[in-house]
Amino acid sequence: MKNKLNEEMLRLGKERSAIRELFEYGRQRAKEIGAENVFDFSLGNPSVPAPVSVTKEAERLLREVPAEQLHGYTSAAGAPEVRAAVAEYIGKTFSVPQKAEHIYMTCGAAASLTVLLGALCTPGDEIVVIAPYFPEYRVFIERAGGKVREVPAAEDFHLDLGALEEAIGAQTKAVLYNSPNNPTGAVYGEEELRGLARLLERKSRERGTPVYLIADEPYRELSYGAPVPYAMNLYDHAIVCYSFSKSLSLAGERIGYLAVSPRCADADALFAAVCGAGRALGYVCAPALFQRVIAANLGKASDVSVYRANRDLLCEEMRACGFSYVAPEGAFYLFVKSPEPDAKAFCERAKGHELLLVPSDSFGIGGYVRVSYCVPRQTIERALPAFAALAREYGL
Ligand SMILES: Cc1ncc(COP(=O)(O)O)c(C=O)c1O
Incomplete structure (x- = not known):
């Protein structure tokens, strides 16, 4: 007996x-030939440990705060003192009068984005994304009822304002950008x-809605x-989806936040819709222990110099091999031009050398591969x- 399920x-x-497919393949291959012989560059899982202050704060909380307080529900949008700490941090760091009541604590950037898109999208709305882009954007946008409008980046993977100008119209609800960028490092x-920002202001004025x-x-x-400029300082109708997954190497703890700019039109209504979307999606009360851990670690980061050293080594050697790429300015990905037009075919050949690389097709463009260099230096x-x-x- 079978029930009909949601087809989508x-x-x-x-x-x-x-990416997950490759990751699973890598694990299987490691069992067969030994982990040291598989060069898995597929996943963006931070390889640098969280700062000691993160572990210390987690230990302190576990030791000092009664379990029933520590592990109980917080408010749906997050513990009030944590939201206040995040707002204060944003205020001090970026000189934005961020209000605590416009902070929503979430399970990482993935939840920030799904909650926000759920709050924003009405039928027919388009969300502009800059290709190449994080593949899950498409899943999140379409599930929220929006349409993806891909706008290619410029050749150096920075913004192509001319292409954005053409794409933004009456149907555009939002432009979604990611910087430092996955997968290009721009x-x-x-x-x-x-x-x-100037373009969005003009378009907003012309159509009468932001x-x-x-x-x-x-x-x-x-x-x-x-x-890394702060969006809220450049444009009024800005929303920041932040995560501690990469900055504090806490990807598995699922913790981040969403911040609505105080200058956003209808900020209160938008925030209410965010709370509604959080409720509808079940993203209420982000992990309670880690809400408190991050509150004591705002502005801290894992040791970025390790990623920088990996980038330098990889870039130098890849260049010497004859591969071409635009050197990443941030994040921990190298986006390399495939020596043949079919990036999937190139990745298959790379697998023959136990190199696990991600073809660019799911990022919205063909002809490249992503090499995640958040790995131990010995792996590189x-x-x-x-x-x-x-x-x-390839005769390079
Ligand atoms: C650009 C981008 N956005 C969002 C996410 C989701 O991150 P999180 O682990 O915080 O949900 C990722 C994860 O790799 C990412 O690269």
């Missing part, structure tokens, strides 16, 4: 993401973001020097001969 969910569940500068700007910021602290060192052999196979 069934499809999503069976399809699995290309960090958008103040100039280009100001250009985008186009929202969504900043997806799990990699904010992972910049190798380039400043051991993988270099495999990259060299792969390059030789």
Whole structure:
């Protein structure tokens, strides 16, 4: 006997993401030939430990706070003192008069985005994303009832304002950007973001309703020097989706927040819709222990110099092998041009050398592969001969 299931969910569940698929393949392969012989560059799982202060605070809370208080429900939007701490941090760091009542604590950026898109999208709304983009955007946007409008990035993977101008119209609800960027490592500068803000202001005026700007910021602290401008300082109708997954290496703890700019039109109504979407999606009361842990660690980050050293080594050696790429300015991904047009075919050949790379197709463009260098340095060192052999196979 079989019941009819939700076809769309069934499809999503069976399809699995290309990245997870590779990750599972890598685990299987490690069992067969030993983990040290598999070069898994598929997943964005931080390889640098969380700062000691994170572990210490978790231990302190577990030791000092009575369990029934520590592990009980918080308010749906988060513990009041945590929301206040986040708002104060944003206020001090970015000089934005952030209100605690516009902070919603969530299970990472994924939940921030699904909750926000649930609050924003009405039938027919388009969300503009800049290709290449994080593949789950499509899943989140479509599930919220919106449509994905892909706008290609410029050749250097920065914003193409001309292309954005053409794409934004009456149907655009929001522009969603991610900087430092997954998968390209681009960090958008103040100039280009100001250009985008001016464009959105003009479009909003012309049509009489605001186009929202969504900043997806799990990699904010992972910049190798380039400043990361704060969206709320550039544009009024901005919402920040933040996560501690990468900055504090807490990806498995599922903790982040959503912050609505105090200057956002209808900020109170938008926040109420965020609470409604959180309720409808079951994203209420983010993990209570880690809400408190992050409150004591705002502004801290894992040791970025480790990722920078990995980037430098990988970039230098890949260049020497003959591969081409735009050097990443942040995050921990290298986006390499595939030596053949079919990136999936290239990844299959890479697998022959035990190199697990992600083809760019699911990021919204073809012809590239993503190499996640959030791995132990030895993995990169051991993988270099495999990259060299792969390059030789293509006559680079
Ligand atoms: C650009 C981007 N947005 C959102 C997420 C989701 O992050 P989280 O673990 O905080 O849900 C990721 C995770 O890799 C990401 O790369």
